[in-house]
Amino acid sequence: MKKHKRLERSFYIREDVLTISRQLLGKVLVSNIDGQRSAGIIVETEAYRAPDDKACHAHLNRFTKRTSTMFMTGGHAYIYLCYGIHHLFNVVTAPEGIAHVVLIRAVEPKENIKLMLKRRGLGQVKPQLTAGPGVMSRALGISKSFNGIDMTKEDAPIWIEDQQIDINENAIIRSPRVGIDYAEECALWDWRFRIKNNPYTSRAK
DNA sequence: CGAATGATCGGCT
DNA sequence: GCCGATCATTCGA
Numbered sequence: 168m169k170k171h172k173r174l175e176r177s178f179y180i181r182e183d184v185l186t187i188s189r190q191l192l193g194k195v196l197v198s199n200i201d202g203q204r205s206a207g208i209i210v211e212t213e214a215y216r217a218p219d220d221k222a223c224h225a226h227l228n229r230f231t232k233r234t235s236t237m238f239m240t241g242g243h244a245y246i247y248l249c250y251g252i253h254h255l256f257n258v259v260t261a262p263e264g265i266a267h268v269v270l271i272r273a274v275e276p277k278e279n280i281k282l283m284l285k286r287r288g289l290g291q292v293k294p295q296l297t298a299g300p301g302v303m304s305r306a307l308g309i310s311k312s313f314n315g316i317d318m319t320k321e322d323a324p325i326w327i328e329d330q331q332i333d334i335n336e337n338a339i340i341r342s343p344r345v346g347i348d349y350a351e352e353c354a355l356w357d358w359r360f361r362i363k364n365n366p367y368t369s370r371a372k
Numbered sequence: 373c374g375a376a377t378g379a380t381c382g383g384c385t
Numbered sequence: 386g387c388c389g390a391t392c393a394t395t396c397g398a
Contacts, residue, residue, distance in 0.1 A: 213379070222379070233394060251391035253380050270379060301380050311393090346379055369380090 171195070173326040176319050179241025184260045184267035188214040188360050191258070191327070193334035196274055198325045200308040205282050207274025207297055207307065208332060211361040211368045213344045215257070217266035222350035225266035237266035242319040246304070246311045253301030254310045258318075258327070272300045272345075272359075274307075275367040283307070299369040338363045345369070 174194070179187065189212075197206040217225035217237070224247075225234040236245045237259060245257040245268050261267040274297045276283055283306040287296055297303045304310070309325060318326045341357040348354055361368045 215379075224379085231395070247379090248391095248393055250378060250380050251393070255379060257379090272379085295382090299380070344379075349378085 171328040171330050173197075173319065173321075173323075173328055174242070176240070176242050179258065179260050179319075180262050182260075184214045184216050184269060185358065187258075187260050188212045188269045188358070189339060191269060191271070192339060192360055192362055193332040195277060195328045195330050195332070196256075196271060196307065196325075197278070197328055198307045198309060200324050203282055203308075204279055205307055206278035206328075207276050207283075207303070207367075209271055209273075209327075210275050210365045211271075211273035211359070213270040213272055213360070214358040215268050215270060216358075219353075220350070220356075221353040222344060222347040223266065223268075228266060234266065236315045237268050238264055239315070242317060244313055244316050244318055244325055246309065246314040248311055249301065254304045255300045256304050256307075256309050256325075270300060271303065273298045273361070273367050273369045274303050275365060276306070294366045296367075298367045334362060 191209050191212050194209050195206050196209055215223040217223045218228045225237045239259050240263040241260045243259040245259050249255045257268040257270045259268050276297055287306050297306045316323050340361050340363050342359050343355055344359045
């Protein structure tokens, strides 16, 4: 089997966060936790961009202990607890000091599906295995204990690979982000990217 | 120190 | 379609 190399720093800092959100579709999110590898193809993302984006935790560059991760250089992982239950996984982009991140909302199971099913407590494969930011993290074993890790380091337990999976531009749907009605006019921005007709995308607004 | 608030999910009606 | 779970984080007193 061909050995795939994890994405390097340059991927995360060369382009704007919106471009990177689109480019991440078709890339492969891999975790190697407790000696067990599992992976999924990214099929849905959302961009969050300080300081102008009201939906971003770092709106107006608000700097707190939690948001400090978002200001790290591209390639780090920003993971936080949502609704007291779900660990949401984000990729930090842009150079240090700029809080731009991409929320990975859904993946298509690819590797070690058996382990994913076990982590989710499911008996058979169905979209709800990984279709949604909370359940996706759960399936891959991602938790906030990995917040702030540098995914470009060779020994990082979570990373993203380019496995040359081609996503046609026509197969990408842009639409408003989900669950951020409080963000007023920013809630209308088409900053959600997903692959058309893929059953493993999270449910619509 | 207390209270409010979610970038969600799954179960129930 | 609606609603409650559940807790880290944030902000104000």
